Amino acid sequence: MWNGHFKMSSTQLLSSFGLCSRMVRKLLETDFMYDADVQNLTPTELSAASGLDVDDCAEVIRLVSDPLHVKPHTVLQLLDDEDKYIVTFCKGLDDILGGGLPVGAVTEVIGPPGIGKTQLCLQVCIGAQLPTSISGVDGEVVYIDTEGSFSAQRLKEVAVHAIQHLKTANLLDSDTVTFTAESVLSHVHYFRCHSLFEVMATIKHVPVLQGENQRIKLIIVDSIAIPVVQDYLDHRVHRQLQCHAAQELAGLAITYGLAVLFVNHLTEDKGYGTAESYEPKNYASKLLLSNELESNMTENSTGKSTEAWSHYFDIKMKFNWENGVRVARLMKSPHGSNLAAKFQVTAGGIRDLIEDDVPVTDDEIQSTSFQNAERQGSKKRKLENVTE
Numbered sequence: 001m002w003n004g005h006f007k008m009s010s011t012q013l014l015s016s017f018g019l020c021s022r023m024v025r026k027l028l029e030t031d032f033m034y035d036a037d038v039q040n041l042t043p044t045e046l047s048a049a050s051g052l053d054v055d056d057c058a059e060v061i062r063l064v065s066d067p068l069h070v071k072p073h074t075v076l077q078l079l080d081d082e083d084k085y086i087v088t089f090c091k092g093l094d095d096i097l098g099g100g101l102p103v104g105a106v107t108e109v110i111g112p113p114g115i116g117k118t119q120l121c122l123q124v125c126i127g128a129q130l131p132t133s134i135s136g137v138d139g140e141v142v143y144i145d146t147e148g149s150f151s152a153q154r155l156k157e158v159a160v161h162a163i164q165h166l167k168t169a170n171l172l173d174s175d176t177v178t179f180t181a182e183s184v185l186s187h188v189h190y191f192r193c194h195s196l197f198e199v200m201a202t203i204k205h206v207p208v209l210q211g212e213n214q215r216i217k218l219i220i221v222d223s224i225a226i227p228v229v230q231d232y233l234d235h236r237v238h239r240q241l242q243c244h245a246a247q248e249l250a251g252l253a254i255t256y257g258l259a260v261l262f263v264n265h266l267t268e269d270k271g272y273g274t275a276e277s278y279e280p281k282n283y284a285s286k287l288l289l290s291n292e293l294e295s296n297m298t299e300n301s302t303g304k305s306t307e308a309w310s311h312y313f314d315i316k317m318k319f320n321w322e323n324g325v326r327v328a329r330l331m332k333s334p335h336g337s338n339l340a341a342k343f344q345v346t347a348g349g350i351r352d353l354i355e356d357d358v359p360v361t362d363d364e365i366q367s368t369s370f371q372n373a374e375r376q377g378s379k380k381r382k383l384e385n386v387t388e
Helices: 021-029 043-050 054-065 075-082 091-097 117-127 152-168 181-186 196-210 225-231 235-256 280-286 362-366 368-377
Strands: 106-111 140-145 188-192 216-222 259-265 315-322 325-332 340-346 349-352
Touching: 021 054, 043 054, 091 315, 091 325, 091 340, 091 349, 106 117, 106 235, 117 140, 117 152, 117 216, 117 259, 117 349, 140 196, 152 181, 152 349, 181 188, 188 196, 196 216, 196 235, 216 235, 235 259
Parallel strands: 106 259, 106 315, 140 188, 140 216, 216 259
Antiparallel strands: 315 325, 325 340, 340 349
């Protein structure tokens, strides 16, 4: 082992800074175990001592020197986070998820275009901000939009319906008067990213947004696919970059105790297109690294298999059409899988599909006449239960 530098007093394990296993292994092999071991070194010095390349070493030193880096959680804090969820306002979805999107975990939702994935993203923007007095997490949201599908007007509409829903259910009182549609919009930090580099830069910026208040409780990426195909053409590089982004987000989820929602498309097309021939509907499945791709992973330039995409996700859920009805199926979860729930997309957002309800088309959701009818009939409709 290399012992040519003076070791300072130990403080925190390097393995707790969210470094990839390859980097941690290299550091441990060369006797770098704690943050104090690298704090006085330059990237070039650390590279010469550890065998890592200079860029990797610069990242190690940056993370170690970051004053916003959060210390490890106690087990009691981890148990407390396990009991926190971000509700979707759809009881069926919340039930199969165990209570909603879990805090401290990464959830992936896949499905074909138009199934309601972005609607779910908008819905949980409100769920993440529910006051603690009604079992919410009272947080803020980072929304990374790579497709341009985000609509501020639609988010406001969903927020208005959600707040009215809570008032009708007598869940809002004098202590929650500040929970309004305007407050919801002001606590969503929106980033329109056109490339993978912009996505990664935004992810790196999350600790700065957190600051001392620790208010960020949800990160949404909708989706990682498009910027990857615009930046690179080699599908092996696609996998590596996707995995890196997912790894960074998984680290943030654990470090800051927040939920991460990854959204991706799924189509029947299995081919790899190019940036020149790209069409959203054809591109979807090729970079999602869904089950078909994971079972056919190739080796990278080092001769080692790239890490499975699903490794970075705690929960995986698939939205699809079944007999003309939207169905969510849980494909991976710590508390079980193969669970399913029917849902619909209404003017008010994601809701349960009651047996007597007639599924509403996307065109109807966008139409003014339907929205007006929804508002006029809202008091007569059966209110969905909000998960406690």
